Amino acid sequence: MAEDMKKKITIIGNGFASLFFVSYLLVLPVYPIFTFFLRRIFSRYEITLIGNGRFIYFPAIPEFIVGKKTKESITVNIRSWLWRRNVRFIDDQVVDIQDGGRTVLTTRGRYTNDALFIGIGPAFRTDDIPGTAEHTFSPCSGPDEMNAFMHRLNQLDEGVIYVGFKLNKLDGFVAGRGGQMYECACLLDYALKKRGVRDRFEIHFFSPNIEPGETGAITDRLQERGLILDYGYEPAEFVEGGMRDADGSLRRADLVLFTPGIKAPDWVRQSCLPVSRGGHIDVDKYGQVKGLENVFAAGDCSNHEDPPPWVPHQAHMAQLRSQAAAKNLRQVLNGQPPTHTYRFELSCILNMENDAMWLHAASDDKPPFWNIFPRRSRKLVTVKDQFERLYLFYLRHL
Numbered sequence: 001m002a003e004d005m006k007k008k009i010t011i012i013g014n015g016f017a018s019l020f021f022v023s024y025l026l027v028l029p030v031y032p033i034f035t036f037f038l039r040r041i042f043s044r045y046e047i048t049l050i051g052n053g054r055f056i057y058f059p060a061i062p063e064f065i066v067g068k069k070t071k072e073s074i075t076v077n078i079r080s081w082l083w084r085r086n087v088r089f090i091d092d093q094v095v096d097i098q099d100g101g102r103t104v105l106t107t108r109g110r111y112t113n114d115a116l117f118i119g120i121g122p123a124f125r126t127d128d129i130p131g132t133a134e135h136t137f138s139p140c141s142g143p144d145e146m147n148a149f150m151h152r153l154n155q156l157d158e159g160v161i162y163v164g165f166k167l168n169k170l171d172g173f174v175a176g177r178g179g180q181m182y183e184c185a186c187l188l189d190y191a192l193k194k195r196g197v198r199d200r201f202e203i204h205f206f207s208p209n210i211e212p213g214e215t216g217a218i219t220d221r222l223q224e225r226g227l228i229l230d231y232g233y234e235p236a237e238f239v240e241g242g243m244r245d246a247d248g249s250l251r252r253a254d255l256v257l258f259t260p261g262i263k264a265p266d267w268v269r270q271s272c273l274p275v276s277r278g279g280h281i282d283v284d285k286y287g288q289v290k291g292l293e294n295v296f297a298a299g300d301c302s303n304h305e306d307p308p309p310w311v312p313h314q315a316h317m318a319q320l321r322s323q324a325a326a327k328n329l330r331q332v333l334n335g336q337p338p339t340h341t342y343r344f345e346l347s348c349i350l351n352m353e354n355d356a357m358w359l360h361a362a363s364d365d366k367p368p369f370w371n372i373f374p375r376r377s378r379k380l381v382t383v384k385d386q387f388e389r390l391y392l393f394y395l396r397h398l
């Protein structure tokens, strides 16, 4: 097909949402060498991806605590994966989107498109509780910050550690990271026991989004590990050496691992994109950005139309959403209306190293993987590890 007749598709971001989007858009998710040449000849699209070229496998970050994973082991240079798919890579950062989505501005350039996919991931509401940025660490800020947390932890021989989260529920679903923080708390207990110093530490678990007195399987796991449950607690401010409460009293903490609620990155608010009440890019059930033509978004930067209240932001949800968005984008480029919606599913393995649980909920009640895996077993730690290895192998080599 002549180059000038090809539809120009621009993709922003190289995280889970964008990479799943590329895989589903190109139908054949794995490209053996001969399809690589066919792609160059018969491709109907000219695809450009703008990002930093570094894919980070976030689900493995809590395992920094037990020393199983490092920044290097979970980071993939994504350029070859894109090159094998005939996707042009631009190493840059997007700063604005204009003309109803047709023009994307970066720090160094300007790119026009026939269709746009946005997978820029989350920003965190660090201004929600004052002092969050200055006095807390978060696994969600990436490997460098988790390494900084580990550095501080390794310097402590005793102390008080608070682990917690706050959710953004303004868009009717769970925009935050609860499961990940439970995992961090359990792994912290495991790592300190292994060091033989657990009895010299207090680990508190807090969240304003958990009712005091709440019971259930996760609470049981935290209690088995001797964690102090401060369910319902929200500090008025994080300060040097701990947290200040509304009545002015100070709670001492040597380290705080905390994740605020999620929204879309701030620059989106100055762009032509619509923003939801909770601060996400506003999309409909087909993944289309509302009010704009041929613009789609998926993953942690975007909200849902009519979500069930329990659905969280997850790589797994990003996959389901990007799959629908890719099919719908093909339809709209062919002049047809979009028809593909997606299921809502929470699915993740809570790794506690000496135990694990498969947390699961689905809008259609389908079990994960035809129920072939147990819901609670230490073997799930290996299963989680294998998923990661497979995905990273796919990104590095296929």
Ligand SMILES: Cc1cc2nc3c(=O)[nH]c(=O)nc-3n(C[C@H](O)[C@H](O)[C@H](O)COP(=O)(O)OP(=O)(O)OC[C@H]3O[C@@H](n4cnc5c(N)ncnc54)[C@H](O)[C@@H]3O)c2cc1C
Pocket: 012, 013, 014, 015, 016, 017, 018, 050, 051, 052, 054, 055, 057, 058, 059, 060, 061, 062, 092, 093, 094, 095, 119, 120, 121, 122, 139, 140, 141, 177, 180, 265, 298, 299, 300, 301, 313, 314, 315, 316, 317, 318, 347, 348, 349
């Ligand atoms: C500690 C932790 C544990 C987790 N565990 C699990 C789990 O077990 N299972 C699960 O399903 N999910 C898990 N998640 C959630 C999962 O990682 C996210 O839901 C997922 O990363 C969302 O994908 P995304 O593509 O929307 O965002 P990201 O993966 O964050 O990707 C966003 C991309 O956009 C790029 N970008 C951002 N801004 C710009 C810009 N202006 N210009 C260009 N590029 C830009 C970034 O560089 C990045 O490449 C976990 C998350 C964390 C933090």
